[in-house]
Amino acid sequence: MKLKEIIVRHIKMPMKAPFATSFGTIHDKELLLIEAKDQSGTIGWGEAVAFVAPWYTEETLKTTWHMLEDFLIPILLHKEIGHPDEVSTLFSSIRRNCMAKASIEGAVWDIYAQQTNQSLARALGGKKERIEVGVSVGIQPSKEVLLTVIQNHLKKGYKRVKVKIKPGHDVEVVRAIRSEIPDLPLMVDANSAYSLNDLDVLQQLDAYNLLMIEQPLAVDDIVDHAKLQGKITTPICLDESIACYEDARKAIELGSCGVINIKIGRVGGLTEAKRIHDLCKENNIPVWCGGMLEAGIGRAHNIALTSLSNFILPGDTAGSSHYWYEDIIFPEVIVEDGYISVPQAIGIGYSPNMKVIEKLTLSKKVYQ
Numbered sequence: 001m002k003l004k005e006i007i008v009r010h011i012k013m014p015m016k017a018p019f020a021t022s023f024g025t026i027h028d029k030e031l032l033l034i035e036a037k038d039q040s041g042t043i044g045w046g047e048a049v050a051f052v053a054p055w056y057t058e059e060t061l062k063t064t065w066h067m068l069e070d071f072l073i074p075i076l077l078h079k080e081i082g083h084p085d086e087v088s089t090l091f092s093s094i095r096r097n098c099m100a101k102a103s104i105e106g107a108v109w110d111i112y113a114q115q116t117n118q119s120l121a122r123a124l125g126g127k128k129e130r131i132e133v134g135v136s137v138g139i140q141p142s143k144e145v146l147l148t149v150i151q152n153h154l155k156k157g158y159k160r161v162k163v164k165i166k167p168g169h170d171v172e173v174v175r176a177i178r179s180e181i182p183d184l185p186l187m188v189d190a191n192s193a194y195s196l197n198d199l200d201v202l203q204q205l206d207a208y209n210l211l212m213i214e215q216p217l218a219v220d221d222i223v224d225h226a227k228l229q230g231k232i233t234t235p236i237c238l239d240e241s242i243a244c245y246e247d248a249r250k251a252i253e254l255g256s257c258g259v260i261n262i263k264i265g266r267v268g269g270l271t272e273a274k275r276i277h278d279l280c281k282e283n284n285i286p287v288w289c290g291g292m293l294e295a296g297i298g299r300a301h302n303i304a305l306t307s308l309s310n311f312i313l314p315g316d317t318a319g320s321s322h323y324w325y326e327d328i329i330f331p332e333v334i335v336e337d338g339y340i341s342v343p344q345a346i347g348i349g350y351s352p353n354m355k356v357i358e359k360l361t362l363s364k365k366v367y368q
């Protein structure tokens, strides 16, 4: 394929409820949509998942647009691409900026799947027909509200619940959930809010039979995570610390985690996500697919990736209606009894809903 035109749209999705984490609260999700056209007319879609502020990683919506416009789009436009794996090689002179790279690489994978007449899941080597999913619950105003929110998600069929924690809002919260729902498959995510000085609190969490503790320590500290893993039995799941295959290799070698959360944007695309998946599989490290409050295009890519065999644990890819009044794809992502069916149609298996996309678009730019 050769890309002849790329359209970048900045859209703003109103959220049903704000999402609070240890690093801040997200009220509406702004994101970039990438529409890439190949010379034969096939259109592929990608989503840039960076937030407007750099709390989760260093990237922002504006840095992703800058990288796309000034570096990544010029590299790809009019270049012959035989296979989507070549995109990361073409981008290898650009350091990091993973979410920007992933957004356009995802659109190339979509075109490739369509042109080889298969679903994106199949193109990636995924075989699962349905995937098990959980939900991520942000920090709530009170324990009562939190418990009501969790019960509502369980009624909808979600089988695993992740709650956000931060210092001062941790052991008590977990104790309250456990005393009301003792057998709930439960995990916590700290988004790097602790250090080894908090060992006492992290060891107390060990008593609550949690599936895992996600990213308790600093983003760049796989050494301290290894020390912590030696002192608690609950598996540590790394999220922010794993930005590429090499990070995963080193974390596994050091014993910094028992589980890895793979996010396509955080690791720079589907090709790198698949490499990390394969590495974890060889090392008996189960993985699951993390989320970035994606709109439908990002959600569709997550579903395809999660169809790979070592995505053993339920991921954060909830149904469209979990966050959105109206998603940007048709049909929307539906969760039934805790499962999403992996689409079998060619490409991402969902169509962009242009009416909704146009309505939510704040600005748009065409590159040729």
Ligand SMILES: O=C(O)CCC(=O)c1ccccc1C(=O)O
Pocket (backbone or CB within 6 Å): 021, 056, 135, 136, 189, 191, 239, 290, 291, 292, 293, 294, 316, 317, 318
């Ligand atoms: O539902 C989702 O998309 C995942 C929600 C989530 O936990 C999250 C949301 C925003 C930023 C970081 C994270 C995270 O996994 O750490």
Ligand SMILES: [Mg+2]
Pocket (backbone or CB within 6 Å): 189, 191, 214, 215, 239, 240, 290
């Ligand atoms: Mg996380």
